[in-house]
Amino acid sequence: MRTVMTQTLDISLLAYPTLSEAAGLLGVSASTLSRREDLLCERMGERDKRVPAGEVMRLAAVYRKRSLGEVAAGLITRARERAPGDAEHVREEVERFFEQGEPRAVSAGEFLAEAERALPGELYEEVRRVYRAAGSARPPLVSAGG
Numbered sequence: 001m002r003t004v005m006t007q008t009l010d011i012s013l014l015a016y017p018t019l020s021e022a023a024g025l026l027g028v029s030a031s032t033l034s035r036r037e038d039l040l041c042e043r044m045g046e047r048d049k050r051v052p053a054g055e056v057m058r059l060a061a062v063y064r065k066r067s068l069g070e071v072a073a074g075l076i077t078r079a080r081e082r083a084p085g086d087a088e089h090v091r092e093e094v095e096r097f098f099e100q101g102e103p104r105a106v107s108a109g110e111f112l113a114e115a116e117r118a119l120p121g122e123l124y125e126e127v128r129r130v131y132r133a134a135g136s137a138r139p140p141l142v143s144a145g146g
Contacts, residue, residue: 011083014044015082016090017051019050022055039059053075053079053097060072072094115131
């Protein structure tokens, strides 16, 4: 988990959900979130961690437990209740996420074709073997632009 410390905050951290609240919005456990090495959060005091709205939306696209619209509405409603003066900022973060485009799923064939193109032969064969052995129940996500 990476803690992001901003020097000048344009938003009260109360507008962002705690780690536990973010997990609830996403439909996962707090421990699932806290184990992520790529989690971006803001510290509030000694122990409290707040997850920015854009990060919650990114994770909603990764976990897919709840619809993006449901998570977005939950973030905005929560901000209106807890930090009404900053709810507009949260809404703007959510809108930016949608403007950047949702990640799209690619087929196993597309994923493996790109891996074959980009990786040395030996490494590609290892990726292909591991991917197929895992059963690839869900196709990987890639950026809509990439």
